[in-house]
Amino acid sequence: xxxxxxxxxxxxxxxxxxxxxxxxxxxxxxxxxxxxxxxxxxxxxxxxxxxxxxxxxxxxxxxxxxxxxxxxxxxxxxxxxxxxxxxxxxxxxxxxxxxxxxxxxxxxxxxxxxxxxxxxxxxxxxxxxxxxxxxxxxxxxxxxxxxxxxxxxxxxxxxxxxxxxxxxxxxxxxxxxxxxxxxxxxxxxxxxxxxxxxxxxxxxxxxxxxxxxxxxxxxxxxxxxxxxxxxxxxxxxxxxxxxxxxxxxxxxxxxxxxxxxxxxxxxxxxxxxxxxxxxxxxxxxxxxxxxxxxxxxxxx
Amino acid sequence: xxxxxxxxxxxxxxxxxxxxxxxxxxxxxxxxxxxxxxxxxxxxxxxxxxxxxxxxxxxxxxxxxxxxxxxxxxxxxxxxxxxxxxxxxxxxxxxxxxxxxxxxxxxxxxxxxxxxxxxxxxxxxxxxxxxxxxxxxxxxxxxxxxxxxxxxxxxxxxxxxxxxxxxxxxxxxxxxxxxxxxxxxxxxxxxxxxxxxxxxxxxxxxxxxxxxxxxxxxxxxxxxxxxxxxxxxxxxxxxxxxxxxxxxxxxxxxxxxxxxxxxxxxxxxxxxxxxxxxxxxxxxxxxxxxxxxxxxxxxxxxxxxxxxxxxxx
Numbered sequence: 326x327x328x329x330x331x332x333x334x335x336x337x338x339x340x341x342x343x344x345x346x347x348x349x350x351x352x353x354x355x356x357x358x359x360x361x362x363x364x365x366x367x368x369x370x371x372x373x374x375x376x377x378x379x380x381x382x383x384x385x386x387x388x389x390x391x392x393x394x395x396x397x398x399x400x401x402x403x404x405x406x407x408x409x410x411x412x413x414x415x416x417x418x419x420x421x422x423x424x425x426x427x428x429x430x431x432x433x434x435x436x437x438x439x440x441x442x443x444x445x446x447x448x449x450x451x452x453x454x455x456x457x458x459x460x461x462x463x464x465x466x467x468x469x470x471x472x473x474x475x476x477x478x479x480x481x482x483x484x485x486x487x488x489x490x491x492x493x494x495x496x497x498x499x500x501x502x503x504x505x506x507x508x509x510x511x512x513x514x515x516x517x518x519x520x521x522x523x524x525x526x527x528x529x530x531x532x533x534x535x536x537x538x539x540x541x542x543x544x545x546x547x548x549x550x551x552x553x554x555x556x557x558x559x560x561x562x563x564x565x566x567x568x569x570x571x572x573x574x575x576x577x578x579x580x581x582x583x584x585x586x587x588x589x590x591x592x593x594x595x596x597x598x599x600x601x602x603x604x605x606x607x608x609x610x611x612x613x614x615x616x617x618x619x620x621x622x623x624x625x
Numbered sequence: 626x627x628x629x630x631x632x633x634x635x636x637x638x639x640x641x642x643x644x645x646x647x648x649x650x651x652x653x654x655x656x657x658x659x660x661x662x663x664x665x666x667x668x669x670x671x672x673x674x675x676x677x678x679x680x681x682x683x684x685x686x687x688x689x690x691x692x693x694x695x696x697x698x699x700x701x702x703x704x705x706x707x708x709x710x711x712x713x714x715x716x717x718x719x720x721x722x723x724x725x726x727x728x729x730x731x732x733x734x735x736x737x738x739x740x741x742x743x744x745x746x747x748x749x750x751x752x753x754x755x756x757x758x759x760x761x762x763x764x765x766x767x768x769x770x771x772x773x774x775x776x777x778x779x780x781x782x783x784x785x786x787x788x789x790x791x792x793x794x795x796x797x798x799x800x801x802x803x804x805x806x807x808x809x810x811x812x813x814x815x816x817x818x819x820x821x822x823x824x825x826x827x828x829x830x831x832x833x834x835x836x837x838x839x840x841x842x843x844x845x846x847x848x849x850x851x852x853x854x855x856x857x858x859x860x861x862x863x864x865x866x867x868x869x870x871x872x873x874x875x876x877x878x879x880x881x882x883x884x885x886x887x888x889x890x891x892x893x894x895x896x897x898x899x900x901x902x903x904x905x906x907x908x909x910x911x912x913x914x915x916x917x918x919x920x921x922x923x924x925x926x927x928x929x930x931x932x933x934x935x936x937x938x
Contacts, residue, residue, distance in 0.1 A: 361742060364737055364740045364742050365742035365743055365744075367737055368734075368737040368738065368740075368742060368745070368748045369744065369748060371733075371734055371737065371748075371752065372747075372748040372751040373751075375751065375752050375754070375755055375808065375811070375812075376751040376752070376754055376755075377778070378755070378766060378767065378770070378778075378808070379754050379755065379758055381766070381770055381778060382758075382762070382766045382770070385770065394773070394775070394776045395776055396775060396776040396780075396781065397781055398778060398781055438660050438661035438664065439661055441656075441660075441661075442658045442660075442661040442662070444657055445654060445655065445656075445657040446658065455929075457658060459925060459929070460662075461665065462925065462928065463921060463925065464665050464669045464670070466865050466917060466920075466921040466924065467669055467673065467914065467917065468868070468869050468890065468910070468913045468914060468917050469869060469871075469890075470869070470871070470889070470890040470893045470910055470913060471673060471676055471893075471910035471911065471913055471914045472669060472672035472673055472676060472910075473893075473897065474672075474675075474676060474679065474897050474903060474906060474907060474910070475671070475673075475675035475676055475679070476668070477897075478675075479672070479675075494664070494668060495668060497664060497668075498664055498665050498667075498668035498669055501661050501664065501665055502665070505661065555757065558759070559759045559761075561759075561760060561761045561871065561872045561875075562869075562871045562872070562890075565875070566894070566898065575759070576759060576760075576761035576762070576872075579759075579761045579762055579765055579876075580761070580875075580876065582765050582769070583765070583876055583879075590769050590770060590773075593765055593766070593769060594770070596762075597759070597762035597763075597765060597766055598762075600759050600761070600762045601757075601758045601759045601762045601763075604757050604758075604759060605754060605757045605758060607757075608753065608754075608757035609750055609753075609754075609757075612749070612750065612753065615753065615816055616816045616817060616819075616820045619813060619816065619817065619862070620817060620820075620858060620859075620862065620928075621928065623858065623928045623931045624817055624820045624821070624855065624931065
């Protein structure tokens with residue numbers, strides 16, 4: 326600290342205790358400053374430890390196989406794109422496409438279905454509306470394993486097994502409760518006075534929706550869509566149970582890396598990086614609304 | 626699931642009750658709700674009803690012609706099955722360990738993030754990332770890059786402390802899963818607790834400080850009680866999701882060695898897709914649902930009370 330700040334001319338005398346004393350008067354007490362530095366150090370240490378596995382995944386993807394599995398770990402190396410090319414050459418594209426269709430498709434459907442439902446449950450409430458609201462939430466708490474078998478049998482009978490459409494529909498049902506609750510929480514933030522003023526001015530129902538409500542909740546809808554996309558993209562259990570060859574998604578592609586034979590850590594890292602990156606970016610972007618999504622709108 | 630998990634009775638009377646509207650208006654208001662409701666019912670409630678039906682049937686997909694009503698036979702078989710009981714114990718242990726550890730760390734991190742320091746938003750972003758990484762990708766990275774006995778990061782990081790060449794996944798499978806899942810779920814707990822910290826009343830804290838309360842007294846007597854609903858909510862929701870842990874078990878341990886890490890979801894998955902024992906798998910599924918309902922009732926109560934406060938604000 327003292328290196329950066331040249332001492333003021335009058336403090337040139339070799340009297341360090343005096344300088345410290347002066348500084349103490351001007352700044353916060355030493356204990357508070359130490360406490361603050363301690364907080365920062367602890368928080369940064371925690372962040373580095375928790376982020377390290379993610380960083381390692383990212384870094385290892387740019388290694389040659391021999392550099393990825395060394396003891397001690399290799400930190401300095403010449404980055405290569407070989408592993409990414411190898412993964413993309415291993416028919417990764419269809420899995421990526423299936424993941425995109427299932428998650429984007431279900432997210433769009435969720436928004437289309439959840440927005441009117443949330444409207445019915447907030448601004449123009451129906452009778453027993455809280456029951457419907459709690460019905461939605463209770464379906465989100467249902468263990469997926471409890472319904473997988475009938476879903477499998479029904480899908481098999483109607484020929485929807487190993488089909489992206491089925492996966493999209495399942496993800497829609499999975500995310501709908503979250504979306505209804507989240508969008509409802511955004512709708513409740515639309516000031517009633519604005520709506521009433523519009524009605525006094527003679528705005529019809531359609532105008533009210535298009536000109537007032539939708540623009541006001543648009544950021545909320547975007548946040549909801551991002552949260553739904555995150556859950557759908559990362560979903561593994563339904564994907565691995567209901568798809569096999571044609572409709573398999575990215576997480577299912579990763580199951581090819583379960584066995585630990587041979588040198589393949591760099592390749593796994595490259596695949597994992599590509600699989601995880603879209604959601605990491607979406608999540609960083611949607612950080613502000615993440616809590617609302619995780620607690621179904623109960624916590625803002 | 627629906628019948629049992631309805632909101633607390635006291636709650637029903639509240640809210641703007643549009644008591645007697647004409648039928649047309651009622652349907653116009655109800656209409657927007659129906660498509661979503663229908664989809665959710667078809668894809669979650671009907672299969673649930675089917676599971677309930679199967680659980681009373683003696684049926685194996687490999688022998689489709691032999692079908693019969695089994696009464697509570699499947700339930701008796703499941704409860705008499707040592708593997709099922711083992712799976713219940715594993716599920717309870719795994720869930721409790723991960724919820725407690727990630728909650729303790731989550732509270733600690735949230736308290737740190739509630740202070741002002743250099744790079745706070747970067748630290749926050751880095752700390753939530755484990756929750757965002759695709760769980761399947763994270764599980765495989767932990768298995769091969771962190772836990773590997775020869776070149777794993779965990780052994781390398783612990784080598785200064787005299788730990789050598791531990792094969793984490795086969796020697797300490799449950800510990801490995803708890804470690805990986807705690808890493809994954811701490812951000813979830815942290816975010817909810819942090820939201821609680823940031824919504825607390827700072828005036829009370831200032832007043833307490835003026836009266837000479839130290840930081841520990843302030844945290845224990847004021848902050849923690851105010852955080853209670855948030856901690857409860859995070860615990861309940863976290864429990865419901867962690868009970869259903871499947872990805873890391875399928876990808877890291879395959880329920881092994883032996884049955885050491887088989888939890889209920891993985892047990893049911895194996896009964897369904899490896900043994901095709903429809904009846905027993907369904908009975909086990911129903912038991913999991915009943916267990917989940919118990920937790921869910923508490924979660925829903927809490928959500929409804931939080932949400933009542935929110936509506937009043």
